[in-house]
Amino acid sequence: MITSKDLIKLTQKKYRREMGLCIVEGEKLVREHGTKAVAVFTRENLGRDYEKITNLETPEGILAVVPIPKSSEITFPYLVLDNIQDPGNVGTLLRTALAFGFKTVFSINSADPFSQKVIRSAMGAQFNLNIIDGFAEIPAESVLYIADLKGKMCEKPSGKFGLVLGNEGRGISAEIKSLPHKIVTIPLNSATESLNVAVAGGIIMYEWK
Numbered sequence: 001m002i003t004s005k006d007l008i009k010l011t012q013k014k015y016r017r018e019m020g021l022c023i024v025e026g027e028k029l030v031r032e033h034g035t036k037a038v039a040v041f042t043r044e045n046l047g048r049d050y051e052k053i054t055n056l057e058t059p060e061g062i063l064a065v066v067p068i069p070k071s072s073e074i075t076f077p078y079l080v081l082d083n084i085q086d087p088g089n090v091g092t093l094l095r096t097a098l099a100f101g102f103k104t105v106f107s108i109n110s111a112d113p114f115s116q117k118v119i120r121s122a123m124g125a126q127f128n129l130n131i132i133d134g135f136a137e138i139p140a141e142s143v144l145y146i147a148d149l150k151g152k153m154c155e156k157p158s159g160k161f162g163l164v165l166g167n168e169g170r171g172i173s174a175e176i177k178s179l180p181h182k183i184v185t186i187p188l189n190s191a192t193e194s195l196n197v198a199v200a201g202g203i204i205m206y207e208w209k
Helices: 004-009 013-019 027-036 043-053 087-099 116-122 197-207
Strands: 021-025 039-042 062-067 078-082 104-108 130-133 143-152 161-165 182-184
Touching: 004 013, 004 043, 004 062, 013 021, 021 027, 021 116, 027 062, 039 043, 078 087, 087 104, 087 116, 087 197, 143 197, 161 197
Parallel strands: 078 104, 078 161, 104 130, 143 161, 143 182
Antiparallel strands: 021 062, 039 062
């Protein structure tokens, strides 16, 4: 039985991973994923604890606890989120990845794909993706394309490949750069130094769709 204390714990990544559960909040997400729910709560059920659980500015008064999907066989192409910290960016990239067929996503030290903020930003896209925590399972036989300001926009890759998007400020981590890779970039005019990572990722995934 899920209690209000369990719900409060599920606002933290550590306990989400331990329990294999996460929270979806709001009528639309609960309606879409409620069939998988192990418990559904309303503001009336939870009383004062509801404010400790919700992170919505204007809560809709309903939430559900659903299982975090287990990772499955890696598919191609895949997306790698390398230390992306903003939940809005992560959510947007997950939703875009699903739209353009990047159905396996490696999340490396990024905002938790199953946090309430990211679930809301992605509109639940993560429940239809194969999300893998860490980069140990990145297939050695695939080609990594790292998005960087220095490089060129290459032709659409073929075969087994993945796209890596890095941290909003620091870019790609040394761990990823140490792996064999190619660099891809989006040509910009001189008035613009860079693009938001979610925008850049969306452009490349669309071009490679």
